[in-house]
Amino acid sequence: MSLDYLISITKPMLEGAQTTLVLFVLSIILSIPLGFMITLMARSRLIPIVWIANTYVYVVRGTPLLLQLLFFCFGLPTLPIIGEYLVFDRFVAASLAFVLNYAAYFAEIFRGGLLSIDKGQHEAAQVLGLSKWQTMRKVIIPQMIRVALPAIANESITLVKDTALLYAVAVPELLHYAKTAVNRDFTIMPFFVAGVIYLIMTLVLTLFFKAIEKRYKFE
Template sequence: MTLKYVAEIMPSLLQGAELTLQIFFWTLVGSLPLGLLVSLGLTSKFKPLKWLLNFYVWLMRGTPLLLQLIFVFYGLPIIGIVFDRFGAAIFAFILNYAAYFAEIFRGGFQSIDEGQYEAAKVLRLSYGQTIRKIVIPQVVKIVIPSIGNEVINLVKDSSLVYVIGLGDLLRAGNVATSRDVTLVPLILVAVIYLLLIGICTFVLHKVEKRYSYFK
C-alpha cells in the first residue's frame, strides 16, 4: 500500500462518504421527530389510530430495509409515485428508522410514572406542556442508549443504497477494489466507517452526560 495510491483513491472514497453522511443526516432529521409522533400515537387511547400505527411499525420492523428500498424505488412507480435515487433512499430510511425509534420512545413513555401526569394536572399544565416540559426530557434520558445503538446501525445501514445505484462510501470502495484488484480501498473504507462511528459515539456520550441530571 503506497501513499501515492491512497492519495489517488481517497477523493472518490471521500465523495462516497459525503453521500453516506447526507443519508445519515437526513434520516435522523426525518425519523426522530416522526418516531416521537408515532410513539405518542401508539400510547393513544384512540384505537383505530393505535391499530394503524401498530401495523406500520410491524410492517417496517418485520421486512428488511433492503426490500423496502427496492419497493420504494422500483415498486412505487407502478402506482405513479416516482422518486429519484436519493429521494427514494431517504424516504425508505426515514420510514424504517422512524418505526424503530417509535418503539424506543414508546418504551420510554411507558416508563414514566403516572403520578407525574397527575402532578402536572394539579399544577394546571396542559397535556402539551406536560409532555414537552416534564415527560420528554426524562424520556430522552431513558432512551439515549437505545437511540445510540440505532444511530450507529444507521451509519452502517447506509451502505444498502447500492441496491438502487447510489455511490456511497462502500460502493466507491468496491469499485476501486474491482478495478485495481486490491483490498486496500476496502481497508480504507473500514477506517472511515470506524471514524464515523467513533464520532457518533463521542457525541452520544456528550448528549447522555447532558441529560445525566434526570435521575
C-alpha cells in the same frame, strides 16, 4: 502500497461518504419526530389510529430494510394507476425508505421511554396546574429522552452502517467507490480504507452521544 495510491482511492470514497452523511442527517432529522408522532398515535384513545400505528410498526420492523429500499426504488413506479406519479430520484426514494424504516424503530424506543415514566408524574403535573402540552414538554419528554438516549445512540450508529445498503440500489456512496476500486485494482485495500472511514464516523457519533448522555446525567 504507496501513499499516492491511498490518497487516490481515498478521495472518491470521501466524496461517497458525503452521500452517506447526507442520508444519515436526513434520516435522523425526519425519522425521530416521525417516530415520536407514531408513538403518540399508538397511545391514542381512538382505536383506528392505534391500529394504524401498531400495524405500521409491525410491518416495517418485520421486513428487511433492503426489501423496503428495493420497493421504494423499483417497486413504487410499477404500482397500478398511481405508479407514474411515484417515480423519484434514486437517492430520494432511498431516503424515503430509510426515514420510514427508522421511524418505526424510534417509535418503539420512545414507547419504551414513555412506559418507564411513572403515572404519578402526570398526576403531579396536574396538581401543579400544568396543561397536557406543558406536562408533555416540561415533564414527560425530558425524562423520556434521558431513558431512551442510549437506545437512540445505538440506533443512530446502526443507521450509519446501514447506509451501505445504498450500494444495492446503485446510489454512489462510500461502499460503491470502494468496490469500484477493488474491481479495478485487484486489491482489498479500498475495503480497509472504507472501514476506517466508517469507524471514524461512528466514533464521532459515539463521542457526540456520550457528551449528551453525560449532560443529561448531571442535569
